[in-house]
Amino acid sequence: MRIRSQSWNTARDLVGWQQFINQYEPEDFNCAFYVTPEYTRSMKPCRIASYLFGKAYTGGSLTISGSRVKDRGQYDFLADYFGLPTDFLSTVRFKPRVSNFLVDLGVYFGLDNVCDGMYFRVHAPMVHSMWKLDYCETVSFEGVNGYDEGYMDSTAVTNENLAKKWSDSSINGIHTWGDMTEALQYTKINSACCKRTKTKLSDLQMALGWNFFQAEDRHMGLHILAGFPTAGKHCCEYVFSPVIGNGGHFELGAGVTASSRLWMSDDEERSLWVYVDANAAHLFKRRLLRTFDLIGKKDVDRSNSRYMLVQEMTSLAENLYTEVDGSYPASTFQYSGKLLPLANITTCCADISIAVQGEFTAKFTYNTGRWSFDLGYNLWGRTGETICACCKIPSNKYALKGDAFIVGFGPGDDTSGLAATESDATIYAGTNTPYGTDYVENHKANPSIDPTAALAWYNDGVDRLGTDSTRATQTRSSTTPIFLSCNDLDTRKTPAALSHKIFAHLGYAWNNDAPDDRWTPFLGIGGEAEFSGRVSGVYTALSQWGFWLKGGLAFE
DSSP states (O other): OBOOOTTOOHHHHHTTOGGGSSOSSOSSOEEEEEEEEEEEEEOOHHHHHHHHHGGGEETTEEEEEOTTSTTOOTTOEEGGGGTOOTTOEEEEEEOOEEEEEEEEEEEEEEOTTTSTTEEEEEEEEEEEEEEEOOEEEEEEEOOOOOBOTTTSSSSOBOGGGSOSSGGGSGGGSOOOBTTBOSOOOSSBOOOTTOEEEEEEEOOEEEEEEEEEEEETTEEEEEEEEEEEOOSOOOOOSBSSOOOOTTSSOOEEEEEEEEEEEEEEOTTSSEEEEEEEEEEEEEEEEEEEEEEOOBOOBTTBOOTTGGGSEEEEEESOOOSOEEOBTTBOOBOSOEEEEEEEETHHHHEEEEEEEEEEEEEEEEEEEEEETTEEEEEEEEEEEEOOEEEEEOOOOOTTSEEEOTTOOOEEEOSTTOEEEOOOOOTTOOSSOOSSSOTTOOOOGGGGGOTTSSSOEEEEESSSSSSBOBSSTTOOSBOEEESSOOOOOGGGBOOSOOOOEEEEEEEEEEEEEOOOOOTTOOEEEEEEEEEEEEEEOEETTEEOBOOEEEEEEEEEEEEO
16 A cells, blocks of 8 residues: 655645745745644554555455365465465455654745745654554464375375464464475465554755736746655565555655635635646656566456565476386476475565655635635656565575375375466465365366476386375375476556545734834644545555644734
């Protein structure tokens, strides 16, 4: 989900002090500054969860089921990938929440003593951000199965060594089992009650402008805009963790500001104004660490594939032959004895840029005496991220495991790693027991691994490799295993983001009658409600509400 920088909020920036900036024919240097504490909180948690888990989050929950559960759902996450029993079944409901408390500091300098109409503005919010995934898991069946020998290790993995809840599985970055000895390192999901926090200065945003048209009842100006990243880069260790600022991007752009008085009473005590402010900026390329899913193929959904298991292969194959048209060629590759999460090899540095980020704000201001009331609309959007990944997946080393059995059993106590890959496996199912098919014992023989699924032999057509130590059933291995490469990463441009906001503010400014006192204090309270727009049918921005206090001083 695209997170709007806390520094991009002209609604909060414009309200409450409009009468002290962009002044008409000021006598000399003038300035104003404000301090705005604000609290914001996300809305519509189901949309956040759907964005994170895609089609799997149907009906307001995520289902985790093992490969041997009957009538598995089409978009159930496969429990086997997480170190859960093959007969495990649970549902998880999420209520993600993002809340921010910030203090925005802003200053305006009217530089009419340098050049008529020139001004300089700068502001930067100090942000404390708290993100909580907040989920509840209902375990329908903990499962009694372990993993058969050859499935996750050359020996059986007992039920006692498997997790009993999805929240305690490999998703937390701790749990391991069998040959899966390397824990998940990226996009982890921590415990349901754990919240992740971050406190940083959001982007330092500056604008240098010139009001080229000024009159007593209207103005229009242009400015150049620059944003300096002060919050650092976003970390991808957890799938749901705080984002402050623009994620480390430097930005440069331009904007326009304008106002016009629509009405004024005869006694000049009351008036109605309209204010417009628009900004657009380019976010320059920055090298960031990202975790990638695999790119989808026709009829193969690869969403959340980062949580699948991959097997490490070796070219030093021993005791592995496949039967092809009556001959028994030696296999070039075989399983090396190591499993690991896909995210551990698809996380890499990437050069990321965003063509345009912009917002448009329009508000009406009603003034009566020392009071003012603002009511307005804000539109924010940004184009998708252009990504160039610095991928370092080595050739002919890693392949998708799916639900394949990866070890065959030879004479005596000998075992041989197979070359059984499943390039069409998904986070939902492997290819031996695909959706719509219940598990049967014959699936242990790898009937549907990558073609050609050939009978596997320990040696040249003499001793066959069995599915288990009894060798009652002969297993299969891929004659041409399909490996993962950098071309498999989904580095396509991410979706654009769009949001709509309404806001209001009630303010009061003290008038100073003393001729030598040039300071005017002001204070107000306001709030906003922001709603994500849909881009290609998907809600890609964060919906949130917030309220603020805004106070400051103006010098004339």
